[in-house]
Amino acid sequence: xxxxxxxxxxxxxxxxxxxxxxxxxxxxxxxxxxxxxxxxxxxxxxxxxxxxxxxxxxxxxxxxxxxxxxxxxxxxxxxxxxxxxxxxxxxxxxxxxxxxxxxxxxxx
Amino acid sequence: xxxxxxxxxxxxxxxxxxxxxxxxxxxxxxxxxxxxxxxxxxxxxxxxxxxxxxxxxxxxxxxxxxxxxxxxxxxxxxxxxxxxxxxxxxxxxxxxxxxxxxxxxxxxxxxxxxxxxxxxxxxxxxxxxxxxxxxxxxxxxxxxxxxxxxxxxxxxxx
Numbered sequence: 001x002x003x004x005x006x007x008x009x010x011x012x013x014x015x016x017x018x019x020x021x022x023x024x025x026x027x028x029x030x031x032x033x034x035x036x037x038x039x040x041x042x043x044x045x046x047x048x049x050x051x052x053x054x055x056x057x058x059x060x061x062x063x064x065x066x067x068x069x070x071x072x073x074x075x076x077x078x079x080x081x082x083x084x085x086x087x088x089x090x091x092x093x094x095x096x097x098x099x100x101x102x103x104x105x106x107x108x
Numbered sequence: 109x110x111x112x113x114x115x116x117x118x119x120x121x122x123x124x125x126x127x128x129x130x131x132x133x134x135x136x137x138x139x140x141x142x143x144x145x146x147x148x149x150x151x152x153x154x155x156x157x158x159x160x161x162x163x164x165x166x167x168x169x170x171x172x173x174x175x176x177x178x179x180x181x182x183x184x185x186x187x188x189x190x191x192x193x194x195x196x197x198x199x200x201x202x203x204x205x206x207x208x209x210x211x212x213x214x215x216x217x218x219x220x221x222x223x224x225x226x227x228x229x230x231x232x233x234x235x236x237x238x239x240x241x242x243x244x245x246x247x248x249x250x251x252x253x254x255x256x257x258x259x260x261x262x263x264x265x266x
Contacts, residue, residue: 008236079114088145090120096142097124
């Protein structure tokens with residue numbers, strides 16, 4: 001299952017957010033945060049499980065979900081790289097501004 | 109409010125007046141001169157900084173980037189908000205070689221004069237990962253994941 005397909009759906013991203021801030025939650029607790037049917041949430045959880053984004057353990061009658069930190073790091077890696085690229089870009093912008101300032105000063 | 113997947117913020121103080129920083133952010137010719145990070149040029153650079161205006165850039169990795177030399181990294185986007193001298197909001201999509209979207213993001217740039225200098229705040233938010241992103245990131249045959257690691261090291265090395 002495709003991690004990014006799984007993350008493309010807003011409710012699934014919200015589930016990820018809930019798990020990120022709460023550590024672990026039961027299926028019932030997750031459902032209580034949404035207005036949609038338990039069945040719909042259970043489908044979303046299935047997609048997240050298939051994509052390896054979350055892990056599930058059964059405790060008696062409860063299904064407890066938590067994040068699988070390994071999968072999330074793929075997106076983080078990309079974002080970190082983008083941040084570095086932006087920083088280098090802005091270094092160049094800094095250089096360009098210096099050059100333009102000098103050019104403008106000469107004109108005057 | 110739903111949580112974005114990921115975001116970062118960069119704040120810089122440029123030793124230049126706000127009009128000049130604004131020009132550098134909105135004049136296509138100037139953008140072309142700084143858009144590529146170190147070792148990267150932008151031979152295709154369309155940057156129409158008007159509300160609804162389009163962005164179409166193809167970055168080209170130069171010799172400095174060793175094993176990546178000659179690789180092309182296209183991106184496109186649209187300006188959502190252009191408030192003269194102070195604010196730019198645009199979408200920015202990383203594309204693959206057949207121009208399918210890998211990652212969609214939103215970039216917000218705010219400028220503010222601080223004496224003769226200009227403070228810039230840039231926020232980058234990943235809004236959506238396209239269905240092909242996983243392919244790109246994890247693709248077994250392409251080893252793109254390793255490439256990203258390598259590229260991170262290269263652009264990170266001072």
